[in-house]
Amino acid sequence: MDDFLDELYPEITLETDDIIMNLTIKKDYSQIEDLDKRKEEFINDLKAFIKEFEETPESDDFMRYYE
Numbered sequence: 001m002d003d004f005l006d007e008l009y010p011e012i013t014l015e016t017d018d019i020i021m022n023l024t025i026k027k028d029y030s031q032i033e034d035l036d037k038r039k040e041e042f043i044n045d046l047k048a049f050i051k052e053f054e055e056t057p058e059s060d061d062f063m064r065y066y067e
Contacts, residue, residue: 014021027045032038053059 009024009026011022011024014023025042029038029042032041
């Protein structure tokens with residue numbers, strides 16, 4: 001099943017000194033022809049994703065891991 005999803009959706013790994021985040025991208029950005037606008041749309045979607053996560057009980061549960 002994972003092989004099927006790999007073919008359907010592109011994946012990207014974002015890494016800093018503190019975080020490694022593996023993302024599977026479900027949105028099709030191919031309709032945005034301009035590369036800069038496509039990148040801006042993707043970055044805005046990432047920000048919205050993080051904001052949405054911030055407001056979930058799962059984000060609180062995750063922070064409790066460090067108690």
